Amino acid sequence: MFFTEAKRILVVILGSILVAISLNFFLINANVFAIGFAGAAQLVSSILHDQLGFSISTGILLFLFNIPVIILGWFKVGRGFTIYSIISVVFTTIFLEILPVLQLSNDIILNAVFGGVFAGVGIGISLKLGASTGGMDIVAMVLSRLQDKPIGIYFLMMNGVIIVLAGVLYEPENALYTMAALYVTTTVIDMLHTRHExxxxxxxxxxxxxxxxxxxxxxxxxxxxxxxxxxxxxxxxxxxxxxxxxxxxxxxxxxxxxxxxxxxxxxxxxxxxxxxxxxxxxxxxxxxx
Structure with missing residues (x-):
């Protein structure tokens, strides 16, 4: 039992590193946005910096966004599942703060593709071992227990808002590249762990x-x-x-x-x-x- 739980924790931490690499090395500087709460945190951070001149990191926003969701998960989903979410969110925040924000390539397509791959692998390996990356995973888990409606519609709605705002606030091409990154992310997750409800x-x-x-x-x-x-x-x-x-x-x-x-x-x-x-x-x- 100890080794099983230790393995899950190590995988969650590895997933957190990969998600942080996806954001800091590929997506943030390219203004291409990630999936779920990470993308929402990235978008809000960009808006605050570019439109209002106020700087707050993606990692800190990701942590703040997850607080109410983790509380919801604690009471509605279960402590075990939520504990892994807490571990994931905390370590993702830490790695986002520790790792530098780099621009490894000036090619926005490469940034979208590789950012999507790293995020997909990070999320997929966590889900495969029954752990959670927080955010929309907890929301989906709660919804799956409350109703039989397709969970995918909620993912689509949230990511749709991110895509639209990326096109409105930046260049329309940014929305298209964000769609490409989201497609790559979900495809990689599909390969590692089923996304069917x-x-x-x-x-x-x-x-x-x-x-x-x-x-x-x-x-x-x-x-x-x-x-x-x-x-x-x-x-x-x-x-x-x-x-x-x-x-x-x-x-x-x-x-x-x-x-x-x-x-x-x-x-x-x-x-x-x-x-x-x-x-x-x-x-x-x-x-x-």
């Missing part, structure tokens, strides 16, 4: 009852247990079928590894669902199939 897990196991109980101790999700038989071995098995949010994927993988390391699991994208999918305000009894 919900996924379906099909688990073939000999330990259906134990696994079902362990999953329900960790999360409240409906599970359908279906009899299965190995085509080659002719062994009688069971298949657990459940739909989860992408933020629960790491916890599910951890439970399966602990209970039945020999289980075969297939994770597929869930484009949409009809019928009941438990929200945070619904009684838990209804969710158990």
């Amino acid at each position: 919900k996924v379906t897990a099909m688990i073939i196991t000999h330990k259906a009852e134990e696994l079902q109980q362990a999953i329900h101790q960790k999360m409240v999700r409906g599970i359908t247990i279906i009899p299965a038989k190995g085509a080659y071995s002719k062994e009688e098995k069971s298949m657990l079928y459940l739909v989860i949010t992408r933020y629960e994927l790491y916890d599910l993988e951890k439970v399966i590894t602990e209970v039945d390391p020999q289980a075969f699991t297939n994770i597929v994208q869930t484009v949409g669902i009809f019928g009941f999918f438990r929200r945070e305000d619904e009684p838990a009894e209804r969710s158990i199939t």
Whole structure:
């Protein structure tokens, strides 16, 4: 357990370094904006400096923006998830303050692409190990527990505002390059960790009852247990079928590894669902199939 948690913390810190490198080495001087709260902090910092002559760093603004969101996550999401968010935000702020703001290239396209790659890798590796980078991750987690509406619309709205302001306050080309950076970031995150709001897990196991109980101790999700038989071995098995949010994927993988390391699991994208999918305000009894 200690080594697992230490690994997650180290990965979160590494992700924070990569996000800071993305901003300080590529995006800030090019006036190309990042994704989510980092982009919002970067934009506000640029506006204050360029329009009002008031200087406050992106790192400090990122920290301030995350305070109310972290408080929300602490009460609505859970302490474990939020603690990793705090670690991520604190270390990102520190690295943004420590690392110099450089201009490695005068080519704005290179800045947009490489800035997007570094940010995508930093966010993606954190999400892959079930950690959070704060900001929109917590907002998305809260929304995923409260309603079944697509979370992507909230990301789109926030990033849309950043793109529009980049085009209005600077050159229209800045908005286009920001769109390119956002595309690269989300594509890299896709490669490392699913960005789909919900996924379906099909688990073939000999330990259906134990696994079902362990999953329900960790999360409240409906599970359908279906009899299965190995085509080659002719062994009688069971298949657990459940739909989860992408933020629960790491916890599910951890439970399966602990209970039945020999289980075969297939994770597929869930484009949409009809019928009941438990929200945070619904009684838990209804969710158990």
